[in-house]
Amino acid sequence: MENLNENELSPLSSLDVWEDDVLKRYPETGPAKKKEEFRNYDSPEIDGVREFYRLNHKYQTYDNVLAKKANFLKFDKMEMPWWKAMEFLNTLVDDSDPDISLDQLQHLLQTAEAIRADGYPDWFILTGFIHDLGKVLCLFGEPQWNVVGDTFPVGCAFSDKIVYPEFFAANPDIHDERFNTKYGVYSHHCGLDNVHMSWGHDEYLYHLTKDYLPEPALYMIRYHSFYSQHREQAYNHLLNAHDREMFEWVDKFNPYDLYSKSPKAPVVSELKPYYEDLIAKYLPATVKL
Ligand SMILES: [Fe+2]
Numbered sequence: 001m002e003n004l005n006e007n008e009l010s011p012l013s014s015l016d017v018w019e020d021d022v023l024k025r026y027p028e029t030g031p032a033k034k035k036e037e038f039r040n041y042d043s044p045e046i047d048g049v050r051e052f053y054r055l056n057h058k059y060q061t062y063d064n065v066l067a068k069k070a071n072f073l074k075f076d077k078m079e080m081p082w083w084k085a086m087e088f089l090n091t092l093v094d095d096s097d098p099d100i101s102l103d104q105l106q107h108l109l110q111t112a113e114a115i116r117a118d119g120y121p122d123w124f125i126l127t128g129f130i131h132d133l134g135k136v137l138c139l140f141g142e143p144q145w146n147v148v149g150d151t152f153p154v155g156c157a158f159s160d161k162i163v164y165p166e167f168f169a170a171n172p173d174i175h176d177e178r179f180n181t182k183y184g185v186y187s188h189h190c191g192l193d194n195v196h197m198s199w200g201h202d203e204y205l206y207h208l209t210k211d212y213l214p215e216p217a218l219y220m221i222r223y224h225s226f227y228s229q230h231r232e233q234a235y236n237h238l239l240n241a242h243d244r245e246m247f248e249w250v251d252k253f254n255p256y257d258l259y260s261k262s263p264k265a266p267v268v269s270e271l272k273p274y275y276e277d278l279i280a281k282y283l284p285a286t287v288k289l
């Protein structure tokens with residue numbers, strides 16, 4: 001897997017293409033169009049999304065997750081102040097259409113400002129601001145499908161409620177008896193804390209913040225791309241009562257992530273002092289990536 005070519009590393013022209021596709025799947029109002037309707041026309045972006053999920057579903061195995069945790073949860077790559085890390089994330093530039101799309105920092109500020117405008121507590125606002133920081137994984141050379149995309153449990157059967165479920169046919173775990181049953185290595189209502197999720201920016205940022213933010217914030221960070229659960233309840237058999245309670249916060253957070261995008265770019269310099277204060281209130285002086 002280490003010998004991936006450029007197309008396998010970056011099937012999407014930018015990470016935003018995945019999020020735009022999620023937005024099409026779960027539009028803000030009205031019933032979602034059937035998935036097929038979105039796949040029925042020729043478009044390089046749709047092809048990129050398909051290829052992205054093909055790779056994601058093939059390579060997100062139980063062993064992949066354990067290997068990524070062993071590597072990235074050492075946090076031995078870089079150390080810098082949190083705001084600097086946000087700027088570092090922003091060096092992930094969208095090379096497809098820089099005129100139309102917002103950069104990472106602008107998406108994060110729009111998410112956070114929308115939460116702030118609705119009067120939520122400051123830790124919720126901070127969560128909105130940092131929720132995608134884990135995408136720095138891309139800057140460490142990780143392929144896009146190990147950074148973004150819908151997340152799902154590994155170590156048990158893949159739900160057919162996950163987008164493009166047919167691509168799991170190429171995942172070797174489906175032939176492994178330890179992993180290919182409904183519960184796999186888990187048990188009834190064992191709780192998500194005992195479940196390995198597919199690797200990506202959500203899980204990584206959870207580990208970067210778990211000692212500092214209130215629990216609802218940690219759930220929002222850790223499960224914000226777990227669409228097969230928060231939209232389709234595909235894994236109720238693994239959640240415990242506490243997870244179900246906490247998922248109300250994940251549900252609260254999700255619309256801000258998906259629907260706060262607006263073409264009006266926030267002015268970073270005006271907002272920076274407020275967010276620097278929030279960071280200082282909750283997070284240590286530096287983050288070890
Ligand atoms: Fe995200």
Ligand SMILES: [Fe+2]
Nearest residue numbers: 107131132257
């Ligand atoms: Fe996001």
